[in-house]
Amino acid sequence: xRTTVKLxxxxxxxxxxxPAAISKEKISSLCDLHYPSDARIEWRCVKxxxxxxxxxxxxxxxxxVLRFNRMDRRHFHGGISIKVPKHPQQLNSFTPLPAEYPQxxxxxxxxxxxxxxxxxxxxxxxxxxxSFPVALGIEGYRVPNxxxxxxxxxxxxxxxxxxxxxxxxxxxxxxxxxxxxxxxKESWPSYWIHGRDLPGYPASHGCIGLYxxxxxxxxxxxxxxxxxxxxxxxxxxPFLQDAKVLYTWAVDQATDxxxxxxxxxxxxxxxxxxxxxxxxxxxxxPPPASDKxxxxxxxxxxxxxxxxxxxxxxxPPIFPSRSSTSHS
Numbered sequence: 418x419r420t421t422v423k424l425x426x427x428x429x430x431x432x433x434x435x436p437a438a439i440s441k442e443k444i445s446s447l448c449d450l451h452y453p454s455d456a457r458i459e460w461r462c463v464k465x466x467x468x469x470x471x472x473x474x475x476x477x478x479x480x481x482v483l484r485f486n487r488m489d490r491r492h493f494h495g496g497i498s499i500k501v502p503k504h505p506q507q508l509n510s511f512t513p514l515p516a517e518y519p520q521x522x523x524x525x526x527x528x529x530x531x532x533x534x535x536x537x538x539x540x541x542x543x544x545x546x547x548s549f550p551v552a553l554g555i556e557g558y559r560v561p562n563x564x565x566x567x568x569x570x571x572x573x574x575x576x577x578x579x580x581x582x583x584x585x586x587x588x589x590x591x592x593x594x595x596x597x598x599x600x601x602k603e604s605w606p607s608y609w610i611h612g613r614d615l616p617g618y619p620a621s622h623g624c625i626g627l628y629x630x631x632x633x634x635x636x637x638x639x640x641x642x643x644x645x646x647x648x649x650x651x652x653x654x655p656f657l658q659d660a661k662v663l664y665t666w667a668v669d670q671a672t673d674x675x676x677x678x679x680x681x682x683x684x685x686x687x688x689x690x691x692x693x694x695x696x697x698x699x700x701x702x703p704p705p706a707s708d709k710x711x712x713x714x715x716x717x718x719x720x721x722x723x724x725x726x727x728x729x730x731x732x733p734p735i736f737p738s739r740s741s742t743s744h745s
Contacts, residue, residue, distance in 0.1 A: 446498035447486050447617040450693045452534050454513030458485065460500040467495030467648040480657070481508035487535045487550040488617035490652060491633050491641070499617075512548035514538040526667060526684035528567070528596075528610070530625055532559075533690030537610070537625065539666055547666065549659040552626035553619040553692050560597060560608050560623050560688050567610075567683030569595040570668045572675050574611065583640045589613075590624070591632050592664035596686040610686075612660030619692050628657035 444450070448462035471479040471493050483489065485508055486499045493499075502508055513534040521527045522543035529538045532553055539547035554560060574593035590611035597608040612629020613621065620626075634652045642649045667684050 443616070444618045444695065445496060447488065448498050448500055449695045450487075450535075450618055452513060452693055454534060455500070458507050458511075459503045460485075461503060462498050463501045464498045465493065465495055467645075469493070469495070470650050475505060478505035478508060481505065481511050483657075484508070484511050484550050486617050487552075487615060489615040489628055489633070489657065490630065490650070491614060491637065492616045494645070494650075495648065497617075512536065512538070512545070514545060514548050516545050518543045518545070521685070521687075524685050528663075528667070528684050528686045530610075530686070530688045531690050532562075532688065532692045535619075535692065537627070537663075539663060539684075547659075547662060549627050549663065550615060552613060552615045552621055554621045554623040555619045558621070558623045559619075559692070560625075562688050562690070565596040565686040565688065567594045567596050567667060567680055567686060569677065569679050570664065570673070570683075571595075571677040572664070572673070574609065574677065583637070586636065589629075589632050589636055591629055592627075592660040594664060594667055594683075596683075610660075610663065612658075627660040627663060629660040630656035631658065631661075 446462065471483055471490055475482045482499075482502065482505065483493070485502065488499070513536050514529070514531060515538075518527065518529060518538075518540050520543075521540065524540070525542060527540040527543075529540065530536075530551065530553075531538070535551055535553060537549045537551045538545050539549075571593045572591065574590040576588035576590055590609055590613070593609040593611040595607055595609050599606050599608070606623070608623050608625075610625040610627065612632050613624070613626035614633065615626060615628060630652050634656070638651065642651075668680065
């Protein structure tokens with residue numbers, strides 16, 4: 418009898434629906450994500466080789482190409498197809514965001530997250546001052562469109578819900594700016610803008626991610642070297658640090674304690690638009706993808722890593738005038 422009960426109990430457990438899991442599907446072609454601003458740049462789809470690096474392929478324009486693809490250097494590796502502009506100079510200081518946001522001209526500091534373009538803009542009295550590519554939440558975990566406000570900050574924040582899969586450490590959320598606590602849910606999940614991986618497509622549990630290569634080097638270098646072996650390309654200076662740039666812009670550095678703290682009258686945050694859908698075929702799509710990457714840029718090209726500011730972080734383009742749980 419006891420054996421029968423145990424078997425029935427085990428059968429019930431097996432038949433019970435499992436909790437919803439985060440999709441771990443990775444996109445191998447960034448060419449399948451289409452943004453409205455793509456129409457401004459003539460590009461072709463190129464599949465990367467494992468020996469390719471952004472610096473070698475694009476010289477002085479390597480950062481512009483990464484921004485155009487909404488990806489970071491860690492995800493620039495063999496097997497991934499990316500959009501390669503036919504005329505890289507067209508990407509100088511690339512941003513798909515408007516230079517002005519007149520309807521918010523009264524806001525001293527405004528953060529606009531355009532999900533349609535997967536870009537974030539920092540505005541001062543309606544004028545764009547910074548523009549960054551972002552990673553967004555996957556379907557089912559996205560922040561609802563609407564108006565929010567930064568109410569807390571933390572330079573070295575980390576998630577108390579999620580860990581880095583590869584290494585088991587709590588997920589880093591450095592240079593975090595909290596803009597929403599969803600009190601409609603029992604766990605009060607909180608949503609932040611913070612440093613994270615940018616694979617070129619929606620990948621988070623709801624937070625907005627920005628470049629943070631110092632964090633990536635600290636957390637992922639040993640793992641990436643072990644996995645990629647002879648094809649491992651270490652992150653080198655100047656590091657991409659958009660998360661740090663936005664944090665120092667949004668938070669008063671004279672009073673920042675360097676740890677979690679509340680903020681009064683923080684920057685207003687607007688979440689707008691809908692993330693791009695995957696489209697493998699389109700009447701307006703560029704010519705078919707090429708399996709061969711273009712020849713490396715000339716060694717004489719003035720690559721950013723050889724500039725006088727080699728030891729400094731790259732600065733994004735500046736445009737003229739209960740306790741809650743932490744997502745990642």
